[in-house]
Amino acid sequence: MQGYNTEISPGGHWSLELRRGTQLTLTDIAGGGNCGMLFYNPRNLLERYNAPDTLKCQHTFKLTAGHCLYSDMGRIFASVTADTFGWHDTVCGNANAQHVASKWGARDYQHHRNDWHQNGYDAFLVELAKYGLGAADMAANINWFSKVATDAEGNLCLTSPSPAGSSVTLRVEMDTLVLLHACPHPLSDATTYPRKAIGLGLATAAPVGEDDLCLNHCDENRRGFANNALYHLGA
Amino acid sequence: MIKESQRHVDDAVFKQVVDAGDYYLGKVNAGQTFRILDLEGNQAADTLFFSAANPAERYSATDTIREQGNVYLTAGSVLRSNENHPMLEIVADTCGRHDTLGGACASESNTVRYDLEKRCMHACRDSWMLAIAERPEFGLSKRDITHNINFFMNVPITEEGGLTFADGISGAGKYVELTALMDVLVLISNCPQLNNPCNAYNPTPIEFLVWDAPNGV
Ligand SMILES: [Zn+2]
Numbered sequence: 514m515q516g517y518n519t520e521i522s523p524g525g526h527w528s529l530e531l532r533r534g535t536q537l538t539l540t541d542i543a544g545g546g547n548c549g550m551l552f553y554n555p556r557n558l559l560e561r562y563n564a565p566d567t568l569k570c571q572h573t574f575k576l577t578a579g580h581c582l583y584s585d586m587g588r589i590f591a592s593v594t595a596d597t598f599g600w601h602d603t604v605c606g607n608a609n610a611q612h613v614a615s616k617w618g619a620r621d622y623q624h625h626r627n628d629w630h631q632n633g634y635d636a637f638l639v640e641l642a643k644y645g646l647g648a649a650d651m652a653a654n655i656n657w658f659s660k661v662a663t664d665a666e667g668n669l670c671l672t673s674p675s676p677a678g679s680s681v682t683l684r685v686e687m688d689t690l691v692l693l694h695a696c697p698h699p700l701s702d703a704t705t706y707p708r709k710a711i712g713l714g715l716a717t718a719a720p721v722g723e724d725d726l727c728l729n730h731c732d733e734n735r736r737g738f739a740n741n742a743l744y745h746l747g748a
Numbered sequence: 749m750i751k752e753s754q755r756h757v758d759d760a761v762f763k764q765v766v767d768a769g770d771y772y773l774g775k776v777n778a779g780q781t782f783r784i785l786d787l788e789g790n791q792a793a794d795t796l797f798f799s800a801a802n803p804a805e806r807y808s809a810t811d812t813i814r815e816q817g818n819v820y821l822t823a824g825s826v827l828r829s830n831e832n833h834p835m836l837e838i839v840a841d842t843c844g845r846h847d848t849l850g851g852a853c854a855s856e857s858n859t860v861r862y863d864l865e866k867r868c869m870h871a872c873r874d875s876w877m878l879a880i881a882e883r884p885e886f887g888l889s890k891r892d893i894t895h896n897i898n899f900f901m902n903v904p905i906t907e908e909g910g911l912t913f914a915d916g917i918s919g920a921g922k923y924v925e926l927t928a929l930m931d932v933l934v935l936i937s938n939c940p941q942l943n944n945p946c947n948a949y950n951p952t953p954i955e956f957l958v959w960d961a962p963n964g965v
Binding site: 559563564565566568569570572573574575583585586587588600604605606607609611647648649650651652653654662663666667668669699700733736737739740 | 808819832851
């Protein structure tokens with residue numbers, strides 16, 4: 514198969530085990546979207562995306578091109594090889610049903626079909642359950658296309674919605690179970706429920722060259738790639 | 749926010765010194781208040797909380813910072829669970845700011861942060877692994893070991909979105925006090941980190957003290 518393109522409908526969720534060497538491109542089709550994402554190792558579901566290690570290893574609060582997305586075991590699930598937006602959040606988690614109902618009103622599937630107000634927390638619960646995982650396995654997730662900045666006192670602010678067509682490209686560095694949803698960011702103050710589809714494209718990634726942006730981003734990432742090489746020894 | 753405690757050490761119903769590299773795991777009942785005391789200064793107390801009734805419900809950094817709209821923890825902060833329930837409130841704090849973004853040191857992340865051959869050094873997540881292995885009666889497993897609080901750590905965010913590990917703002921005798929809003933398990937790794945200039949490469953002991961609710965509630 515050459516590649517695959519699809520859309521996650523507004524409020525929708527999706528998961529797939531992606532093989533090492535796959536390239537995943539996410540697109541904020543209409544602008545102002547949000548894409549929640551979590552990673553697990555399909556061979557050991559206790560190994561999962563670790564937001565603190567990802568931030569700490571790269572001395573960053575935001576995610577963008579050049580960054581690697583780390584597991585709790587010192588390995589890299591995926592690296593960010595391209596990004597047209599420049600600042601993505603990984604500390605705010607998901608909105609839940611109460612948040613969504615209080616901001617935009619409760620809507621259910623019985624009455625509103627696909628125009629219901631799904632939330633990121635429940636969307637992840639659905640996908641987690643497919644792999645025998647539950648609420649206790651939900652780690653701090655990534656929110657692509659959501660820029661969350663802080664002031665000097667640490668107050669959080671969701672600013673600068675992503676322009677239509679913004680995209681981010683990930684290269685999968687080890688076999689990874691990827692969960693994602695297209696639900697609103699928990700800090701969204703939109704007046705109506707943001708109904709934003711996320712484009713998703715899969716392809717085969719180019720091999721990692723010696724001049725690779727992510728490999729050379731910092732010494733930490735070079736060591737992260739070395740840990741992955743050890744993991745794949747003999748593979 | 750600096751807020752001093754009115755509690756007296758002599759009234760504490762429980763006291764235990766926890767050396768660097770050791771863990772503390774115990775139950776604190778709703779209404780009880782505990783203090784984590786930085787005995788010698790610039791130490792990091794890497795802490796996780798669980799609902800004693802259901803350890804799958806536990807401290808959630810994302811729920812806590814989202815609900816308070818701020819990344820730092822101090823007096824007045826309500827610590828929330830992964831089910832968005834209030835678990836504990838910080839009622840006194842002589843340090844002023846605590847980190848919940850930086851997570852805990854681990855053998856595996858040490859290989860990335862410092863050197864590929866630093867993995868054998870002691871680390872907080874190893875202390876937690878020992879705790880869950882040695883104390884099976886608490887019903888914890890690796891899936892419960894998540895994004896924690898680093899009491900006494902200062903991890904400021906820059907305007908450009910950088911994350912910096914600044915010198916500690918703690919000092920000898922500084923403390924943080926929390927009142928439990930539900931029965932909780934407290935799991936602390938007193939950080940053994942020897943690679944971090946924040947503690948001058950010298951991890952030191954902390955003390956854990958518990959007080960009953962004023963009217964025995
Ligand atoms: Zn530590």
